[in-house]
Amino acid sequence: MQQAATLVAPPPKARGVFNVETVTDVRHWTPSLFSFKTTRDPALRFASGQFVMLGLEVEGKPLLRAYSIASPAWADELEFYSIKVADGPLTSRLQKIVVGDELLVGRKPTGTLVLDGLRPGRNLYLVGTGTGLAPFLSLVREPEVYERFDNVIVTHTVREVADLNYREFLSHDLPNDPDLGELIAPKLIYYPTVTREPFVTQGRITDLIASGQLFVDIGLPPLDRARDRLMLCGGPSVLADLKTLLLERDYEEGSIANPGDFVLERAFVET
Numbered sequence: 001m002q003q004a005a006t007l008v009a010p011p012p013k014a015r016g017v018f019n020v021e022t023v024t025d026v027r028h029w030t031p032s033l034f035s036f037k038t039t040r041d042p043a044l045r046f047a048s049g050q051f052v053m054l055g056l057e058v059e060g061k062p063l064l065r066a067y068s069i070a071s072p073a074w075a076d077e078l079e080f081y082s083i084k085v086a087d088g089p090l091t092s093r094l095q096k097i098v099v100g101d102e103l104l105v106g107r108k109p110t111g112t113l114v115l116d117g118l119r120p121g122r123n124l125y126l127v128g129t130g131t132g133l134a135p136f137l138s139l140v141r142e143p144e145v146y147e148r149f150d151n152v153i154v155t156h157t158v159r160e161v162a163d164l165n166y167r168e169f170l171s172h173d174l175p176n177d178p179d180l181g182e183l184i185a186p187k188l189i190y191y192p193t194v195t196r197e198p199f200v201t202q203g204r205i206t207d208l209i210a211s212g213q214l215f216v217d218i219g220l221p222p223l224d225r226a227r228d229r230l231m232l233c234g235g236p237s238v239l240a241d242l243k244t245l246l247l248e249r250d251y252e253e254g255s256i257a258n259p260g261d262f263v264l265e266r267a268f269v270e271t
């Protein structure tokens, strides 16, 4: 006699305080950048824009690093966008993962790049450099972002054109998405810039904001605290410079406890 079909999914795997997730997709964009997807424990809750501890078991011990979740809170899978640091303890190994491998994912996502850290406004600027794009890949797929703001501007600044990953997704796939495209297309503006090679929009985002060129290019008025909100994610130096630029314009940094005009999160820590 045939066995009755199992009606419930097998229980999620856990190791210590981490969930064990299975890699379902890996994409190598350049020799130094890749992205991957994993299964998601249905009990894992997070807000779009947050980060989580992620890693591998190495010699019986967990080796974890902070990673922004690049997928939106509503998705069934988790997505991550990663640097490959040749001698990095984690990414020298992580870059070798293949579909079917197991990863450790923390159970307590956290972070400041969440909608609730911002006061209401008209325009939301999501300013990312390098892998600092990751949390914004989550937020741009979050319907609430478009319910709260009239325009959502994603800026991505990288050294070389080849580092402009997710360009097709942001400029074409997302605005044409069968479910979300109608909501997103009229509001999403994607503004890629490159600093070390010729490109149609060239230069550091700090300079493009300070000179006003960004606003000329996208057809919106220069930053105004009464109307414009920002989320920033990048290396320590770009965050410091952007913060100075905003504080000079009387912008106030926000948090969930005390919402403000901008919030920021480091995309990596300098060692």
Ligand SMILES: Cc1cc2nc3c(=O)[nH]c(=O)nc-3n(C[C@H](O)[C@H](O)[C@H](O)COP(=O)(O)OP(=O)(O)OC[C@H]3O[C@@H](n4cnc5c(N)ncnc54)[C@H](O)[C@@H]3O)c2cc1C
Residues within 6 Å of the ligand: 051, 065, 066, 067, 068, 069, 080, 081, 082, 083, 085, 087, 088, 089, 090, 091, 092, 130, 131, 134, 135, 265, 266, 267, 268, 269, 270, 271
């Ligand atoms: C809140 C937070 C969120 C993060 N989210 C991401 C993410 O979504 N994707 C991601 O790739 N990394 C992210 N990082 C960085 C990540 O935690 C690790 O540093 C990275 O995975 C490298 O790990 P490692 O052990 O190989 O090298 P580490 O010893 O951790 O780093 C070695 C050096 O490599 C450089 N470096 C590390 N990460 C990056 C990076 N992302 N971009 C450029 N240079 C880097 C720095 O100079 C660092 O000192 C995040 C860090 C923080 C604090």
Ligand SMILES: NC(=O)c1ccc[n+]([C@@H]2O[C@H](COP(=O)([O-])OP(=O)(O)OC[C@H]3O[C@@H](n4cnc5c(N)ncnc54)[C@H](OP(=O)(O)O)[C@@H]3O)[C@@H](O)[C@H]2O)c1
Residues within 6 Å of the ligand: 032, 084, 129, 130, 131, 157, 158, 159, 160, 163, 194, 195, 196, 204, 205, 206, 207, 234, 235, 237, 238, 239, 241
């Ligand atoms: N992306 C890569 O090609 C790559 C590959 C392998 C390893 N790495 C290593 O990873 C680390 C970080 O590389 P990354 O390129 O991802 O990040 P990054 O050095 O932070 O650069 C990302 C972008 O941010 C810009 N930027 C940096 N500091 C800024 C500031 N103070 N104000 C405004 N803009 C600023 C850079 O412009 P500028 O070009 O003008 O600095 C670049 O366009 C480095 O140690 C690097 O050697 C990078």
